[in-house]
Amino acid sequence: SQTIHQWPATLVQPVGSPLSLECTVEGTSNPNLYWYRQAAGRGLQLLFYSVGIGQISSEVPQNLSASRPQDRQFILSSKKLLLSDSGFYLCAWTGQPNQPQHFGDGTRLSIL
Amino acid sequence: AQTVTQSQPEMSVQEAETVTLSCTYDTSESDYYLFWYKQPPSRQMILVIRQEAYKQQNATENRFSVNFQKAAKSFSLKISDSQLGDAAMYFCASQTNNNNDMRFGAGTRLTVKP
Numbered sequence: 248s249q250t251i252h253q254w255p256a257t258l259v260q261p262v263g264s265p266l267s268l269e270c271t272v273e274g275t276s277n278p279n280l281y282w283y284r285q286a287a288g289r290g291l292q293l294l295f296y297s298v299g300i301g302q303i304s305s306e307v308p309q310n311l312s313a314s315r316p317q318d319r320q321f322i323l324s325s326k327k328l329l330l331s332d333s334g335f336y337l338c339a340w341t342g343q344p345n346q347p348q349h350f351g352d353g354t355r356l357s358i359l
Numbered sequence: 360a361q362t363v364t365q366s367q368p369e370m371s372v373q374e375a376e377t378v379t380l381s382c383t384y385d386t387s388e389s390d391y392y393l394f395w396y397k398q399p400p401s402r403q404m405i406l407v408i409r410q411e412a413y414k415q416q417n418a419t420e421n422r423f424s425v426n427f428q429k430a431a432k433s434f435s436l437k438i439s440d441s442q443l444g445d446a447a448m449y450f451c452a453s454q455t456n457n458n459n460d461m462r463f464g465a466g467t468r469l470t471v472k473p
Contacts, residue, residue: 352401353402
């Protein structure tokens, strides 16, 4: 069966520090991968999606970037974090077209 | 572009009773899919139910069912025989056929009273 792993679960970082959040999927090949951010008490905002290795589409211009170095690996990065980057970050995947997205457990990011 | 609107920030229901959560959406696509996700305090996003827009029959999953009104662009979720474990944030979402554009509503926080 397919599983999605996302880490770390919690992260506290100072302003201006770099960021790397990782997401991997097991049990499937060539998944579509997604990064979302959820502000407190709000819905999900799509940040990036990827349909294949090296293919990244950005939904919202901001301080973050994404990369897909391997088929089932999706990384969210920043060179210098801002206070506004705080939030809950969720990775998701989908396989067959028009199937629901399946989510990782999320990363709670706090910027101090 | 798609938009999804959940007009009820909070709802409450008595245990064993029935509650309906509202959702409206707007899309220019003719082929799309609608979902309800549940997010408990653990913050996992759990798929509750899925509806294909081309299907007239309302989806049902155990105690969860939807009322899909395509002309009105309405997609409400009915939870029957509510249980304490149903307490969570519920998000309505729509996804276009190209599978890269899923939009979420702002969510409805459901409280279940014992």
